[in-house]
Amino acid sequence: MSVDPRGDRDDTGAAALDAYSQVVTSVARRLLPAVAAIAVSGERGGRHGVAGTGSAVVFTDDGHLLTNAHVVGSSDGGTVSFADGAEAGFTVVGRDRLSDLAVIRADGPTPPPAVLGDADGLTVGQLVVAVGSPLGLSGSVTAGVVSALGRSMPAQCGRAVRIIEDVIQTDAALNPGNSGGALADSSGRVVGINTAVAGVGVGLAVPVNATSTRIVTTLQQAGRVRRAFLGVATAPAPVPPELAERIGRRRGVRIVHVEPRSPAAVAGLREGDLMVTVAGEAVVDAQALQRRMFAEAIGEPLAITTFRNGAMVDVIAHPVELADGS
Structure with a gap:
């Protein structure tokens, strides 16, 4: 009887792959209902209609969603579409271009909110899962690792270019439309809001932590952040x-x-x-x-x-x- 000397190694690899798949599917199952595709209303080509698209994450029981400031731009609202097929209008509650965060509120019922985590506990090499609506494909899931922490990226603030500090770099595949979607850890907690594609295999996300939580709370209460x-x-x-x-x-x-x-x-x-x-x-x-x-x-x-x-x-x-x- 012949024995394949690679058998144990193959079994170990298969087990690791199964564990990886289970983590990703578990995160997707938790987050997909809470991540919406959004269509932003505005002028485009001289006509009023959809001025842009992106993603957003439900984070409160009363219909508030978190997205990117650059996704909503200067618009006052638009529509949100959820994984179960439900749609609703939304209004922009507040935006902060320096953090590239914005809060919107759906005009109708929303799914249960996602659980927000703390990006300050992330480590380089840690598994993360991105959920969003890239290229108009709602409910898309990709996975990768935290490639680097503490990165900086430019942001347009009015006529000036400022620097967004402390962003998360990941190799989880991001495409146009992922902006405003969730970056989650292996427990399904949202640790970042995907904000940019910096190159092939280089995605960036605004961290969810004590600082961004303060920004979001201020946006909910005042609509802007004095800095x-x-x-x-x-x-x-x-x-x-x-x-x-x-x-x-x-x-x-x-x-x-x-x-x-x-x-x-x-x-x-x-x-x-x-x-x-x-x-x-x-x-x-x-x-x-x-x-x-x-x-x-x-x-x-x-x-x-x-x-x-x-x-x-x-x-x-x-x-x-x-x-x-x-």
């Missing part, structure tokens, strides 16, 4: 060994861009600076800075300590209100 503007873009970076011993951590945030004539530039911050503290709080990720860039910081002195050329540098910046950010 403080500092004028820097950052990226995750290792802390040099000589500094790591002093501050007790090995990861930090490096300034990769300082906008000319911005409060950061006036204060003396430079590209290449490693941010150590902001208002006395340790800067371990982009969230430490983002959490402070809201209305209460406008015009107030903000103490920032950076590490530059082997020395600590202290500056005081005065953030201004971000214009055209609503």
Whole structure:
């Protein structure tokens, strides 16, 4: 009797593939009902009709959905279509172009909401599942991994281009129409809102975390978010060994861009600076800075300590209100 020496290996591979499939199908079963295809009303080609399409995620029992600001644009509403065939009109409750998030509300009944997770607990290599309506194909599911965390991407805010910080990079296939859809972890919790395709195998999602939850709550209540503007873009970076011993951590945030004539530039911050503290709080990720860039910081002195050329540098910046950010 002959024995296939690859038998055990094949069984192991099949078992792993089955487990992977079970995770993806479980997430799809949970999320598909809560993810809608949306058609945005507006002018296109001189005629009133559908100005754009995308996806949105039900996140409250009373019909609020979360999507991208760039999906709804300047429109006031449109229609949502769910996996069970139900359709309803929607109105735009609020939008925030700097985070690329928008809240809409369906005019009719909606499926039970998706469960929101916390992207701050994600790790590179972790399995994620994207659910949306790419290319007009509602209820599409793709899977991949978290490729990187803490990425930055440009966003159009009125006439100016600003930087969206701390986005999630994934290789889960995204296509036009996925924008506004859900990026979920293996438990089916929404950890991101898909926002852009940066290239083949490179998708980006706005994280769902404490900062974005505050933005969403503000949009529900006020329709816009007043923001403080500092004028820097950052990226995750290792802390040099000589500094790591002093501050007790090995990861930090490096300034990769300082906008000319911005409060950061006036204060003396430079590209290449490693941010150590902001208002006395340790800067371990982009969230430490983002959490402070809201209305209460406008015009107030903000103490920032950076590490530059082997020395600590202290500056005081005065953030201004971000214009055209609503």
